[in-house]
């Protein structure tokens with residue numbers, strides 16, 4: 001089905017992203033995989049291309065597209081290569097960016113944004129803790145005021161870009177008695193005394209990303225490192241989570257769509273019992289089913305992207321987009337593995353890696369159960 005949300009400018013941008021990926025990224029994919037991290041050269045090249053500053057005003061080094069469809073195009077093209085690229089780049093440029101653009105003082109903008117856009121200041125966001133991620137309001141990391149500084153103690157886990165980040169946006173409890181109303185966001189530079197990283201976590205998929213535990217032992221940060229309002233961090237996170245969930249949804253579907261296309265080609269070539277495996281009615285119907293599911297989901301997501309571009313996307317619609325796309329992606333990829341037979345279980349095949357990479361999408365960015373909880377609550381249940 002023809003998609004109507006993009007115009008010539010978006011498509012020209014898409015071509016430039018593709019060209020960048022072919023030239024600067026695809027040749028290095030194996031290196032990222034063995035290093036369990038994207039290289040700093042990747043970040044600097046993406047910065048040079050203007051891909052890290054789509055949300056950032058020009059005066060601070062960004063390109064301030066002012067149109068979320070450019071973010072969506074970038075995400076789609078990254079996801080066609082693999083799931084890790086949009087996840088890592090998205091954390092920095094799509095998830096942390098709005099906090100640093102919309103909640104910061106002029107001094108903070110000047111301090112952080114130019115190097116954020118160039119890729120010299122790589123960022124991560126630390127919400128999840130070893131004791132739990134779904135119940136964000138129950139987080140245990142504390143920040144206690146001492147003179148004009150704040151002293152942070154606690155730990156975070158599963159942090160994307162965590163191992164290589166130069167600065168982490170950390171959610172910490174500043175008023176224990178106030179629960180959700182007592183959380184504040186702090187920008188913590190990796191050079192601060194008392195800050196340390198654990199090893200790169202050994203994951204089932206997304207081998208190219210450096211996911212890490214972070215530890216804070218009496219980490220002292222000045223008041224000037226508070227991002228947004230004191231004690232209002234939970235509300236700030238709730239405000240920007242819909243963009244995170246939409247970005248996840250766009251990734252999920254673009255990734256599934258790409259692997260499904262490749263699988264359809266495979267089923268035309270692969271023979272069994274003297275015919276292409278795609279010609280067996282069972283497989284033909286299966287692929288008709290999967291293609292339909294992908295296209296119908298695309299129509300919903302496109303409406304969400306448009307709504308977000310106009311500033312009208314609700315948290316509930318973003319939650320629907322996130323859980324549904326993650327489910328569709330996982331269903332599609334499981335069938336794609338099956339259609340590849342034994343090759344589908346071999347890591348040297350893209351489909352196998354894509355399947356491993358996708359499993360987490362039902363867990364992160366708010367688990368699918370939490371998304372349904374939000375939707376159910378909105379129904380008055």
Ligand SMILES: Cc1cc2nc3c(=O)[nH]c(=O)nc-3n(C[C@H](O)[C@H](O)[C@H](O)COP(=O)(O)OP(=O)(O)OC[C@H]3O[C@@H](n4cnc5c(N)ncnc54)[C@H](O)[C@@H]3O)c2cc1C
Nearest residue numbers: 125126127128132133134158159160363364365366367369
């Ligand atoms: C690869 C990876 C990268 C990640 N990157 C980041 C990152 O960059 N920054 C960050 O802060 N976090 C990150 N996360 C953390 C992620 O967001 C959390 O794992 C997720 O929110 C779930 O939290 P949890 O793992 O503590 O599970 P828990 O909260 O312990 O949940 C366990 C299970 O219980 C279910 N559950 C919990 N509450 C309810 C309920 N009310 N109703 C029904 N079921 C419920 C959950 O759905 C889940 O199935 C990442 C995770 C992974 C795996």
